[in-house]
Amino acid sequence: MHRREVLAGLAAAGAGALLPRFAVAEIPAGAGTVRTVSDGNLVLPRSFVLGGLPEEELAPILKAHGVSGDQLTPPCNVTLYQDDTRTVLFDVGAGATFMPSAGELFESLDAAGVAPEDVTEVVFTHAHPDHLWGLLDDFGDPAFPNARLMMGRAEWDYWTDPETVNTIGAERQAFAVGAARRLEMVADQMEFFEDDDEVLPGIVAVGTFGHTPGHMSFDVGGGDGVFVIGDAVANAHVAFARPGWATANDQDPETAAATRTALMGRLAEEARTVIGFHLPHGGTGRVVAEGDGYRFEAADS
Template sequence: MPVSRRAFLQSAAAAPLVSALPGFATAELALGSATLTTVSDGHLMLPGALVFDPMPQEELAPILRDYGLSSGSLEPECNLALYRDGTYNVLFDVGSGPDFMPTAGKILSGLEALGLAPEDITHVVFTHAHPDHIWGLLDEFDEPLFYDARYLMGRAEWDYWWNPDTVSTIGEARATFAVGAKRRMQVIEDSVALFEDGDEILPGIAALSTPGHTPGHMAFEVRQGSQAALVVGDAIGNHHVAFRRPEWESGSDQDAATAAATRKMLLDRLTVEQMPLVGFHLPNGGIGRAEQTDDGYRFVEV
Protein backbone atom coordinates (compact mmCIF):
# COMPACT_ATOMS: atom_id res chain seq x y z
CA MET A 1 0.00 0.00 0.00
CA PRO A 2 1.44 3.44 -0.88
CA VAL A 3 2.38 5.59 2.10
CA SER A 4 0.70 9.00 2.09
CA ARG A 5 2.67 12.15 2.79
CA ARG A 6 0.53 12.65 5.89
CA ALA A 7 1.32 9.15 7.20
CA PHE A 8 5.01 9.53 6.44
CA LEU A 9 5.30 12.80 8.36
CA GLN A 10 3.30 11.46 11.29
CA SER A 11 5.49 8.38 11.65
CA ALA A 12 8.68 10.38 11.16
CA ALA A 13 7.62 12.87 13.83
CA ALA A 14 6.57 10.20 16.31
CA ALA A 15 9.48 7.77 16.01
CA PRO A 16 12.24 9.85 17.67
CA LEU A 17 9.89 10.97 20.41
CA VAL A 18 9.14 7.44 21.53
CA SER A 19 12.79 6.71 22.15
CA ALA A 20 13.55 10.17 23.56
CA LEU A 21 10.61 10.16 25.96
CA PRO A 22 10.20 6.58 27.19
CA GLY A 23 8.62 7.46 30.53
CA PHE A 24 5.07 8.36 29.48
CA ALA A 25 2.86 7.78 32.51
CA THR A 26 -0.22 5.75 31.66
CA ALA A 27 -2.90 4.15 33.76
CA GLU A 28 -5.69 1.72 32.92
CA LEU A 29 -9.05 0.86 34.40
CA ALA A 30 -11.28 -2.06 33.41
CA LEU A 31 -15.00 -1.35 33.01
CA GLY A 32 -16.64 -4.68 32.27
CA SER A 33 -15.38 -5.70 28.84
CA ALA A 34 -14.19 -2.15 28.08
CA THR A 35 -11.11 -0.24 29.23
CA LEU A 36 -10.26 3.33 30.09
CA THR A 37 -6.60 4.07 29.44
CA THR A 38 -4.79 7.37 29.70
CA VAL A 39 -2.59 8.53 26.85
CA SER A 40 0.17 10.97 27.70
CA ASP A 41 0.46 14.24 25.80
CA GLY A 42 3.51 15.25 27.84
CA HIS A 43 3.27 17.92 30.52
CA LEU A 44 2.87 21.66 30.99
CA MET A 45 5.21 24.15 32.62
CA LEU A 46 3.16 26.77 34.46
CA PRO A 47 3.84 29.62 36.87
CA GLY A 48 2.41 28.71 40.26
CA ALA A 49 0.73 32.10 40.42
CA LEU A 50 -1.65 31.00 37.66
CA VAL A 51 -3.30 28.64 40.15
CA PHE A 52 -2.32 29.94 43.59
CA ASP A 53 -2.63 33.74 43.48
CA PRO A 54 -6.29 33.98 44.58
CA MET A 55 -5.79 31.58 47.49
CA PRO A 56 -5.08 32.46 51.15
CA GLN A 57 -1.29 32.28 51.11
CA GLU A 58 -0.72 31.46 54.79
CA GLU A 59 -3.07 28.48 54.61
CA LEU A 60 -1.70 27.45 51.23
CA ALA A 61 1.94 27.17 52.32
CA PRO A 62 1.60 24.05 54.53
CA ILE A 63 -0.45 22.28 51.85
CA LEU A 64 2.28 22.86 49.29
CA ARG A 65 4.85 21.55 51.77
CA ASP A 66 2.76 18.42 52.32
CA TYR A 67 2.87 17.71 48.58
CA GLY A 68 6.48 18.77 48.06
CA LEU A 69 5.44 21.58 45.72
CA SER A 70 6.82 25.03 45.05
CA SER A 71 4.55 28.04 44.78
CA GLY A 72 6.76 29.27 41.95
CA SER A 73 6.14 26.66 39.26
CA LEU A 74 4.07 23.60 38.40
CA GLU A 75 4.58 20.82 35.85
CA PRO A 76 1.22 19.04 35.58
CA GLU A 77 0.85 15.96 33.41
CA CYS A 78 -1.49 15.98 30.41
CA ASN A 79 -3.45 12.72 30.36
CA LEU A 80 -5.98 12.08 27.60
CA ALA A 81 -8.60 9.47 28.43
CA LEU A 82 -9.07 6.73 25.85
CA TYR A 83 -12.15 4.48 26.03
CA ARG A 84 -12.11 1.20 24.10
CA ASP A 85 -15.02 -1.23 24.05
CA GLY A 86 -14.17 -3.38 21.02
CA THR A 87 -16.32 -1.24 18.72
CA TYR A 88 -15.33 2.33 19.51
CA ASN A 89 -12.00 3.94 20.33
CA VAL A 90 -13.04 7.21 21.95
CA LEU A 91 -10.41 9.85 22.74
CA PHE A 92 -11.35 12.58 25.18
CA ASP A 93 -9.57 15.76 23.96
CA VAL A 94 -6.64 15.89 21.56
CA GLY A 95 -3.84 17.57 23.51
CA SER A 96 -1.75 20.64 22.74
CA GLY A 97 -0.24 20.05 19.34
CA PRO A 98 3.16 21.58 18.52
CA ASP A 99 2.28 25.26 19.05
CA PHE A 100 1.52 25.56 22.76
CA MET A 101 4.45 24.29 24.85
CA PRO A 102 7.56 22.29 23.92
CA THR A 103 6.95 19.85 26.76
CA ALA A 104 3.45 18.96 25.52
CA GLY A 105 1.90 17.94 22.20
CA LYS A 106 3.22 14.36 22.39
CA ILE A 107 -0.03 12.57 21.55
CA LEU A 108 1.40 10.67 18.57
CA SER A 109 4.08 9.17 20.79
CA GLY A 110 1.56 8.42 23.51
CA LEU A 111 -0.67 6.57 21.05
CA GLU A 112 2.23 4.73 19.47
CA ALA A 113 3.28 3.49 22.92
CA LEU A 114 -0.16 1.80 23.04
CA GLY A 115 0.14 0.40 19.52
CA LEU A 116 -2.36 2.90 18.08
CA ALA A 117 -2.33 5.42 15.23
CA PRO A 118 -4.62 8.41 14.56
CA GLU A 119 -6.76 6.43 12.13
CA ASP A 120 -7.65 3.99 14.93
CA ILE A 121 -9.60 6.69 16.80
CA THR A 122 -13.31 6.50 15.95
CA HIS A 123 -14.54 9.45 18.06
CA VAL A 124 -13.03 12.55 19.65
CA VAL A 125 -15.01 14.06 22.53
CA PHE A 126 -14.02 17.45 23.93
CA THR A 127 -14.27 18.39 27.59
CA HIS A 128 -13.50 22.02 26.68
CA ALA A 129 -11.51 24.13 24.24
CA HIS A 130 -8.46 25.37 26.12
CA PRO A 131 -5.18 25.02 24.17
CA ASP A 132 -3.92 21.87 25.90
CA HIS A 133 -7.20 20.14 25.03
CA ILE A 134 -7.94 21.25 21.45
CA TRP A 135 -4.83 22.68 19.80
CA GLY A 136 -3.72 19.16 18.89
CA LEU A 137 -6.69 18.87 16.55
CA LEU A 138 -4.76 19.78 13.38
CA ASP A 139 -1.81 18.18 11.62
CA GLU A 140 1.00 19.81 9.65
CA PHE A 141 -1.41 20.55 6.80
CA ASP A 142 -4.03 22.21 9.04
CA GLU A 143 -6.28 19.20 8.57
CA PRO A 144 -7.76 17.08 11.36
CA LEU A 145 -5.10 14.78 12.78
CA PHE A 146 -7.75 12.19 13.64
CA TYR A 147 -9.13 12.25 10.14
CA ASP A 148 -11.38 9.19 10.40
CA ALA A 149 -12.97 10.25 13.70
CA ARG A 150 -16.30 11.87 14.49
CA TYR A 151 -16.09 14.99 16.68
CA LEU A 152 -18.37 15.84 19.59
CA MET A 153 -18.51 18.95 21.80
CA GLY A 154 -21.01 20.37 24.27
CA ARG A 155 -23.21 23.01 22.70
CA ALA A 156 -22.55 25.62 25.40
CA GLU A 157 -18.77 25.23 25.00
CA TRP A 158 -18.99 25.42 21.21
CA ASP A 159 -21.18 28.52 21.31
CA TYR A 160 -18.84 30.28 23.74
CA TRP A 161 -15.69 29.89 21.64
CA TRP A 162 -17.55 30.41 18.36
CA ASN A 163 -18.94 33.76 19.56
CA PRO A 164 -16.94 36.59 17.92
CA ASP A 165 -17.17 38.61 21.15
CA THR A 166 -15.25 36.01 23.16
CA VAL A 167 -11.82 37.14 21.99
CA SER A 168 -12.44 40.67 23.24
CA THR A 169 -14.11 39.71 26.54
CA ILE A 170 -12.04 36.76 27.72
CA GLY A 171 -9.15 38.96 28.89
CA GLU A 172 -5.82 39.78 27.30
CA ALA A 173 -4.00 36.80 28.84
CA ARG A 174 -6.44 34.34 27.25
CA ALA A 175 -7.16 36.09 23.95
CA THR A 176 -4.88 33.70 22.08
CA PHE A 177 -6.90 30.82 23.55
CA ALA A 178 -10.00 32.16 21.82
CA VAL A 179 -8.27 32.72 18.49
CA GLY A 180 -6.66 29.28 18.54
CA ALA A 181 -9.84 27.48 19.54
CA LYS A 182 -11.98 29.05 16.85
CA ARG A 183 -9.41 28.42 14.12
CA ARG A 184 -9.50 24.73 14.90
CA MET A 185 -13.25 24.59 15.35
CA GLN A 186 -13.75 26.15 11.91
CA VAL A 187 -12.04 23.11 10.39
CA ILE A 188 -14.59 20.70 11.91
CA GLU A 189 -17.62 23.02 11.74
CA ASP A 190 -19.47 20.86 9.21
CA SER A 191 -18.73 17.55 10.89
CA VAL A 192 -19.01 18.18 14.65
CA ALA A 193 -21.99 16.88 16.65
CA LEU A 194 -23.15 19.09 19.53
CA PHE A 195 -24.76 17.76 22.69
CA GLU A 196 -26.38 18.93 25.92
CA ASP A 197 -26.00 18.12 29.61
CA GLY A 198 -27.31 14.64 30.34
CA ASP A 199 -27.17 13.38 26.75
CA GLU A 200 -25.92 9.87 26.09
CA ILE A 201 -23.47 10.87 23.38
CA LEU A 202 -22.32 7.31 22.64
CA PRO A 203 -23.42 3.96 24.09
CA GLY A 204 -22.44 4.02 27.74
CA ILE A 205 -21.08 7.60 27.69
CA ALA A 206 -23.21 10.38 29.22
CA ALA A 207 -22.39 14.09 29.37
CA LEU A 208 -22.33 15.97 32.69
CA SER A 209 -22.24 19.77 32.77
CA THR A 210 -19.29 20.95 34.91
CA PRO A 211 -18.96 24.69 34.23
CA GLY A 212 -16.49 27.15 35.71
CA HIS A 213 -13.11 26.22 34.30
CA THR A 214 -14.74 27.27 31.04
CA PRO A 215 -18.39 28.23 30.58
CA GLY A 216 -19.36 24.98 28.87
CA HIS A 217 -16.90 22.50 30.38
CA MET A 218 -18.20 18.91 30.32
CA ALA A 219 -17.33 15.78 32.25
CA PHE A 220 -18.42 12.31 31.15
CA GLU A 221 -19.73 9.29 32.98
CA VAL A 222 -18.50 6.15 31.24
CA ARG A 223 -20.50 3.09 32.26
CA GLN A 224 -20.58 -0.63 31.45
CA GLY A 225 -23.23 -2.41 33.47
CA SER A 226 -22.66 -1.72 37.18
CA GLN A 227 -19.13 -0.34 36.64
CA ALA A 228 -18.55 3.34 35.91
CA ALA A 229 -15.90 6.06 35.96
CA LEU A 230 -15.99 9.81 35.56
CA VAL A 231 -13.76 11.61 33.05
CA VAL A 232 -13.48 15.03 34.71
CA GLY A 233 -11.19 16.94 32.34
CA ASP A 234 -10.06 20.11 34.14
CA ALA A 235 -13.08 20.35 36.46
CA ILE A 236 -10.71 18.91 39.11
CA GLY A 237 -7.47 20.43 37.91
CA ASN A 238 -4.80 19.10 40.28
CA HIS A 239 -4.17 16.53 43.02
CA HIS A 240 -3.29 18.98 45.78
CA VAL A 241 -5.34 22.11 46.57
CA ALA A 242 -8.25 21.08 44.33
CA PHE A 243 -8.75 18.10 46.66
CA ARG A 244 -7.66 19.56 50.00
CA ARG A 245 -9.51 22.85 49.53
CA PRO A 246 -12.00 22.45 46.65
CA GLU A 247 -13.84 25.58 47.81
CA TRP A 248 -10.80 27.78 47.19
CA GLU A 249 -10.93 29.76 43.97
CA SER A 250 -8.19 29.03 41.44
CA GLY A 251 -6.67 31.47 39.00
CA SER A 252 -6.72 28.79 36.30
CA ASP A 253 -10.53 28.88 36.12
CA GLN A 254 -12.40 31.39 33.98
CA ASP A 255 -15.28 31.62 36.47
CA ALA A 256 -13.55 30.74 39.71
CA ALA A 257 -16.60 30.75 41.99
CA THR A 258 -18.62 28.49 39.69
CA ALA A 259 -15.62 26.18 39.24
CA ALA A 260 -15.23 25.82 43.01
CA ALA A 261 -18.90 24.84 43.37
CA THR A 262 -18.49 22.33 40.54
CA ARG A 263 -15.40 20.79 42.17
CA LYS A 264 -17.21 20.32 45.47
CA MET A 265 -20.19 18.74 43.70
CA LEU A 266 -17.96 16.31 41.83
CA LEU A 267 -15.90 15.31 44.87
CA ASP A 268 -19.04 14.75 46.92
CA ARG A 269 -20.46 12.53 44.20
CA LEU A 270 -17.24 10.63 43.62
CA THR A 271 -16.81 9.81 47.31
CA VAL A 272 -20.46 8.91 47.92
CA GLU A 273 -20.62 6.67 44.84
CA GLN A 274 -17.01 5.44 45.25
CA MET A 275 -16.56 6.03 41.54
CA PRO A 276 -13.10 6.16 39.94
CA LEU A 277 -12.12 9.33 38.11
CA VAL A 278 -9.82 10.25 35.26
CA GLY A 279 -8.26 13.71 35.55
CA PHE A 280 -6.42 15.41 32.72
CA HIS A 281 -3.78 16.96 35.02
CA LEU A 282 -3.70 14.38 37.82
CA PRO A 283 -0.42 12.50 38.45
CA ASN A 284 0.93 9.16 37.25
CA GLY A 285 -1.55 8.72 34.45
CA GLY A 286 -4.45 10.48 36.15
CA ILE A 287 -6.71 7.56 37.18
CA GLY A 288 -7.68 7.17 40.82
CA ARG A 289 -10.31 7.74 43.47
CA ALA A 290 -11.34 10.59 45.73
CA GLU A 291 -11.42 9.92 49.47
CA GLN A 292 -12.87 12.23 52.09
CA THR A 293 -10.53 13.27 54.91
CA ASP A 294 -10.84 15.34 58.07
CA ASP A 295 -9.77 18.48 56.19
CA GLY A 296 -11.09 17.96 52.66
CA TYR A 297 -10.38 15.19 50.18
CA ARG A 298 -7.40 13.38 48.79
CA PHE A 299 -6.55 11.76 45.47
CA VAL A 300 -5.65 8.08 45.68
CA GLU A 301 -4.02 6.59 42.60
CA VAL A 302 -5.21 3.25 41.25
Protein backbone atom coordinates in the same frame (compact mmCIF):
# COMPACT_ATOMS: atom_id res chain seq x y z
CA MET B 1 11.90 6.48 10.04
CA HIS B 2 8.28 6.56 11.18
CA ARG B 3 7.59 7.13 14.89
CA ARG B 4 6.20 3.58 15.18
CA GLU B 5 9.45 2.10 13.81
CA VAL B 6 11.53 4.17 16.22
CA LEU B 7 9.48 3.02 19.21
CA ALA B 8 9.61 -0.59 18.07
CA GLY B 9 13.36 -0.35 17.79
CA LEU B 10 13.67 1.07 21.28
CA ALA B 11 11.55 -1.72 22.72
CA ALA B 12 13.64 -4.32 20.94
CA ALA B 13 16.73 -2.74 22.43
CA GLY B 14 15.36 -3.18 25.94
CA ALA B 15 13.84 0.27 26.27
CA GLY B 16 10.35 -1.00 27.07
CA ALA B 17 10.63 0.58 30.51
CA LEU B 18 9.98 3.91 28.79
CA LEU B 19 6.47 2.97 27.81
CA PRO B 20 4.66 3.44 31.18
CA ARG B 21 5.13 7.17 30.66
CA PHE B 22 2.70 6.86 27.78
CA ALA B 23 -0.02 4.55 29.06
CA VAL B 24 -1.30 3.11 32.31
CA ALA B 25 -3.04 -0.22 32.89
CA GLU B 26 -6.38 -0.85 31.23
CA ILE B 27 -9.42 -0.41 33.48
CA PRO B 28 -12.79 -2.05 32.67
CA ALA B 29 -15.50 0.51 31.87
CA GLY B 30 -18.88 -0.65 30.63
CA ALA B 31 -18.45 -2.67 27.43
CA GLY B 32 -14.83 -1.61 26.99
CA THR B 33 -11.69 -0.46 28.75
CA VAL B 34 -10.00 2.86 29.43
CA ARG B 35 -6.41 3.91 29.92
CA THR B 36 -4.58 7.20 29.76
CA VAL B 37 -1.97 8.31 27.27
CA SER B 38 0.36 11.20 27.97
CA ASP B 39 0.50 14.46 26.06
CA GLY B 40 3.48 15.59 28.14
CA ASN B 41 3.03 18.36 30.67
CA LEU B 42 2.36 22.07 30.99
CA VAL B 43 4.67 24.67 32.52
CA LEU B 44 2.55 27.37 34.16
CA PRO B 45 3.25 30.37 36.36
CA ARG B 46 2.13 29.54 39.88
CA SER B 47 0.08 32.75 39.87
CA PHE B 48 -2.00 31.54 36.90
CA VAL B 49 -3.32 28.66 39.00
CA LEU B 50 -2.98 29.75 42.63
CA GLY B 51 -2.85 33.55 42.51
CA GLY B 52 -4.88 35.35 45.18
CA LEU B 53 -5.20 32.41 47.58
CA PRO B 54 -4.45 32.88 51.30
CA GLU B 55 -0.73 32.15 51.61
CA GLU B 56 -0.81 31.06 55.27
CA GLU B 57 -3.26 28.27 54.45
CA LEU B 58 -1.84 27.56 51.01
CA ALA B 59 1.81 27.05 52.00
CA PRO B 60 1.37 23.90 54.15
CA ILE B 61 -0.83 22.27 51.49
CA LEU B 62 1.80 22.79 48.81
CA LYS B 63 4.61 21.69 51.12
CA ALA B 64 2.79 18.45 51.91
CA HIS B 65 2.66 17.72 48.17
CA GLY B 66 6.24 18.73 47.45
CA VAL B 67 5.20 21.73 45.38
CA SER B 68 7.57 24.71 45.48
CA GLY B 69 8.88 27.50 43.29
CA ASP B 70 7.15 29.87 40.90
CA GLN B 71 6.12 27.30 38.30
CA LEU B 72 3.75 24.36 38.21
CA THR B 73 4.24 21.45 35.80
CA PRO B 74 0.93 19.55 35.67
CA PRO B 75 0.83 16.37 33.58
CA CYS B 76 -1.59 16.06 30.65
CA ASN B 77 -3.47 12.74 30.60
CA VAL B 78 -5.64 12.02 27.58
CA THR B 79 -8.26 9.32 28.18
CA LEU B 80 -8.49 6.50 25.64
CA TYR B 81 -11.60 4.28 25.58
CA GLN B 82 -11.77 1.14 23.44
CA ASP B 83 -14.40 -1.54 22.93
CA ASP B 84 -15.15 -3.99 20.12
CA THR B 85 -16.13 -1.24 17.68
CA ARG B 86 -14.85 2.08 19.01
CA THR B 87 -11.59 3.83 19.80
CA VAL B 88 -12.52 7.07 21.57
CA LEU B 89 -10.29 9.93 22.71
CA PHE B 90 -11.47 12.37 25.35
CA ASP B 91 -9.67 15.54 24.17
CA VAL B 92 -6.71 15.64 21.79
CA GLY B 93 -3.91 17.35 23.69
CA ALA B 94 -2.05 20.54 22.86
CA GLY B 95 -0.52 19.82 19.48
CA ALA B 96 2.87 21.13 18.46
CA THR B 97 2.37 24.88 18.87
CA PHE B 98 1.15 25.49 22.43
CA MET B 99 4.27 24.83 24.50
CA PRO B 100 7.41 22.68 24.07
CA SER B 101 6.71 20.41 27.04
CA ALA B 102 3.37 19.21 25.62
CA GLY B 103 2.22 17.77 22.30
CA GLU B 104 3.37 14.14 22.79
CA LEU B 105 0.02 12.48 22.09
CA PHE B 106 0.94 10.88 18.73
CA GLU B 107 4.02 9.26 20.27
CA SER B 108 1.97 8.04 23.22
CA LEU B 109 -0.69 6.56 20.98
CA ASP B 110 2.02 4.82 18.97
CA ALA B 111 3.32 3.29 22.19
CA ALA B 112 -0.20 2.14 23.01
CA GLY B 113 -0.60 0.54 19.56
CA VAL B 114 -3.13 3.10 18.29
CA ALA B 115 -2.76 4.97 15.00
CA PRO B 116 -4.54 8.32 14.47
CA GLU B 117 -6.59 6.67 11.74
CA ASP B 118 -7.91 4.15 14.29
CA VAL B 119 -9.71 6.81 16.36
CA THR B 120 -13.46 6.63 15.71
CA GLU B 121 -14.65 9.46 17.97
CA VAL B 122 -13.16 12.45 19.75
CA VAL B 123 -15.24 13.77 22.66
CA PHE B 124 -14.17 17.10 24.16
CA THR B 125 -14.37 18.13 27.79
CA HIS B 126 -13.67 21.75 26.82
CA ALA B 127 -11.73 23.89 24.36
CA HIS B 128 -8.67 25.16 26.23
CA PRO B 129 -5.45 24.80 24.20
CA ASP B 130 -4.09 21.74 26.01
CA HIS B 131 -7.33 19.89 25.23
CA LEU B 132 -8.15 21.17 21.72
CA TRP B 133 -5.12 22.39 19.79
CA GLY B 134 -4.03 18.86 18.87
CA LEU B 135 -7.12 18.66 16.67
CA LEU B 136 -5.04 19.63 13.61
CA ASP B 137 -1.69 18.22 12.55
CA ASP B 138 1.44 20.17 11.57
CA PHE B 139 -0.02 20.81 8.11
CA GLY B 140 -3.36 22.11 9.33
CA ASP B 141 -5.19 18.92 8.39
CA PRO B 142 -7.38 16.86 10.76
CA ALA B 143 -5.09 14.89 13.05
CA PHE B 144 -7.69 12.12 13.44
CA PRO B 145 -9.14 11.93 9.93
CA ASN B 146 -11.70 9.17 10.50
CA ALA B 147 -13.09 10.43 13.81
CA ARG B 148 -16.46 11.91 14.59
CA LEU B 149 -16.00 15.10 16.64
CA MET B 150 -18.32 15.81 19.58
CA MET B 151 -18.55 18.82 21.92
CA GLY B 152 -21.06 20.26 24.36
CA ARG B 153 -23.24 22.87 22.67
CA ALA B 154 -22.60 25.57 25.31
CA GLU B 155 -18.83 25.13 24.98
CA TRP B 156 -18.99 25.39 21.19
CA ASP B 157 -21.20 28.48 21.35
CA TYR B 158 -18.80 30.22 23.73
CA TRP B 159 -15.60 29.67 21.75
CA THR B 160 -17.18 30.43 18.36
CA ASP B 161 -18.77 33.68 19.57
CA PRO B 162 -16.81 36.61 18.04
CA GLU B 163 -17.18 38.54 21.31
CA THR B 164 -15.32 35.95 23.38
CA VAL B 165 -11.91 37.31 22.43
CA ASN B 166 -12.97 40.70 23.79
CA THR B 167 -14.38 39.42 27.08
CA ILE B 168 -12.08 36.55 28.06
CA GLY B 169 -9.28 38.72 29.47
CA ALA B 170 -5.85 39.56 28.10
CA GLU B 171 -4.04 36.49 29.43
CA ARG B 172 -6.45 34.15 27.64
CA GLN B 173 -7.00 36.01 24.38
CA ALA B 174 -4.68 33.64 22.53
CA PHE B 175 -6.82 30.75 23.82
CA ALA B 176 -9.89 32.33 22.20
CA VAL B 177 -8.19 33.06 18.88
CA GLY B 178 -6.72 29.57 18.66
CA ALA B 179 -9.98 27.85 19.57
CA ALA B 180 -12.05 29.89 17.13
CA ARG B 181 -9.67 29.17 14.25
CA ARG B 182 -9.60 25.43 14.84
CA LEU B 183 -13.31 25.08 15.46
CA GLU B 184 -14.12 27.04 12.32
CA MET B 185 -12.07 24.54 10.32
CA VAL B 186 -14.11 21.57 11.63
CA ALA B 187 -17.51 23.25 11.89
CA ASP B 188 -19.11 20.89 9.37
CA GLN B 189 -17.85 17.83 11.23
CA MET B 190 -18.78 18.73 14.82
CA GLU B 191 -21.71 17.08 16.57
CA PHE B 192 -23.24 18.54 19.73
CA PHE B 193 -24.64 17.26 22.99
CA GLU B 194 -26.11 18.60 26.21
CA ASP B 195 -25.75 17.83 29.91
CA ASP B 196 -27.04 14.33 30.73
CA ASP B 197 -27.02 13.17 27.10
CA GLU B 198 -25.71 9.71 26.29
CA VAL B 199 -23.12 10.87 23.76
CA LEU B 200 -22.09 7.31 22.85
CA PRO B 201 -23.41 3.97 24.15
CA GLY B 202 -22.52 3.79 27.84
CA ILE B 203 -20.94 7.28 27.91
CA VAL B 204 -23.03 10.03 29.54
CA ALA B 205 -22.17 13.74 29.58
CA VAL B 206 -22.19 15.46 32.99
CA GLY B 207 -22.19 19.27 33.07
CA THR B 208 -19.33 20.48 35.27
CA PHE B 209 -19.37 24.15 34.40
CA GLY B 210 -17.05 26.87 35.66
CA HIS B 211 -13.57 25.99 34.48
CA THR B 212 -15.03 27.03 31.14
CA PRO B 213 -18.66 27.98 30.47
CA GLY B 214 -19.55 24.61 28.95
CA HIS B 215 -17.05 22.24 30.56
CA MET B 216 -18.22 18.61 30.53
CA SER B 217 -17.20 15.49 32.41
CA PHE B 218 -18.20 11.97 31.37
CA ASP B 219 -19.56 8.95 33.20
CA VAL B 220 -18.15 5.98 31.30
CA GLY B 221 -19.80 2.67 32.09
CA GLY B 222 -21.71 3.70 35.21
CA GLY B 223 -20.82 2.79 38.79
CA ASP B 224 -18.22 0.15 38.00
CA GLY B 225 -16.69 2.23 35.20
CA VAL B 226 -14.76 5.47 35.35
CA PHE B 227 -15.60 9.15 35.65
CA VAL B 228 -13.59 11.36 33.28
CA ILE B 229 -13.41 14.72 35.04
CA GLY B 230 -11.32 16.76 32.62
CA ASP B 231 -10.33 19.99 34.39
CA ALA B 232 -13.28 20.12 36.79
CA VAL B 233 -10.65 19.08 39.37
CA ALA B 234 -7.41 20.37 37.93
CA ASN B 235 -4.75 19.43 40.48
CA ALA B 236 -4.16 16.93 43.28
CA HIS B 237 -3.26 19.42 46.01
CA VAL B 238 -5.34 22.58 46.50
CA ALA B 239 -8.36 21.38 44.50
CA PHE B 240 -8.65 18.36 46.82
CA ALA B 241 -7.72 19.96 50.12
CA ARG B 242 -9.84 23.08 49.56
CA PRO B 243 -12.33 22.37 46.76
CA GLY B 244 -14.40 25.40 47.72
CA TRP B 245 -11.59 27.88 47.06
CA ALA B 246 -12.10 29.98 43.95
CA THR B 247 -8.92 29.57 41.90
CA ALA B 248 -7.40 31.69 39.15
CA ASN B 249 -7.12 28.93 36.56
CA ASP B 250 -10.92 28.70 36.26
CA GLN B 251 -12.67 31.17 33.98
CA ASP B 252 -15.62 31.46 36.38
CA PRO B 253 -13.91 30.75 39.72
CA GLU B 254 -17.02 30.87 41.91
CA THR B 255 -19.07 28.56 39.70
CA ALA B 256 -16.12 26.20 39.32
CA ALA B 257 -15.66 26.03 43.10
CA ALA B 258 -19.31 25.15 43.64
CA THR B 259 -19.13 22.54 40.87
CA ARG B 260 -15.92 21.04 42.27
CA THR B 261 -17.29 20.86 45.82
CA ALA B 262 -20.42 19.01 44.72
CA LEU B 263 -18.50 16.73 42.36
CA MET B 264 -15.90 15.75 44.97
CA GLY B 265 -18.61 14.85 47.44
CA ARG B 266 -20.35 12.67 44.88
CA LEU B 267 -17.19 10.91 43.71
CA ALA B 268 -16.02 10.20 47.26
CA GLU B 269 -19.41 8.88 48.35
CA GLU B 270 -19.70 6.62 45.31
CA ALA B 271 -16.03 5.52 45.53
CA ARG B 272 -15.75 6.07 41.80
CA THR B 273 -12.60 5.56 39.79
CA VAL B 274 -11.76 8.93 38.27
CA ILE B 275 -9.46 10.16 35.52
CA GLY B 276 -8.25 13.73 35.77
CA PHE B 277 -6.46 15.43 32.90
CA HIS B 278 -3.93 17.10 35.21
CA LEU B 279 -3.79 14.60 38.08
CA PRO B 280 -0.55 12.67 38.79
CA HIS B 281 0.29 8.98 38.22
CA GLY B 282 -1.50 8.84 34.89
CA GLY B 283 -4.47 10.70 36.33
CA THR B 284 -6.32 7.58 37.51
CA GLY B 285 -7.44 7.00 41.09
CA ARG B 286 -10.13 7.77 43.64
CA VAL B 287 -11.37 10.75 45.64
CA VAL B 288 -11.09 10.01 49.38
CA ALA B 289 -12.59 12.19 52.10
CA GLU B 290 -9.97 13.50 54.52
CA GLY B 291 -10.62 16.03 57.28
CA ASP B 292 -12.44 19.07 55.88
CA GLY B 293 -11.45 18.17 52.31
CA TYR B 294 -10.30 15.27 50.21
CA ARG B 295 -7.17 13.57 48.92
CA PHE B 296 -6.32 11.86 45.64
CA GLU B 297 -5.56 8.17 46.00
CA ALA B 298 -3.75 7.20 42.82
CA ALA B 299 -4.55 3.82 41.29
CA ASP B 300 -0.86 2.87 41.26
CA SER B 301 -0.11 3.99 44.82
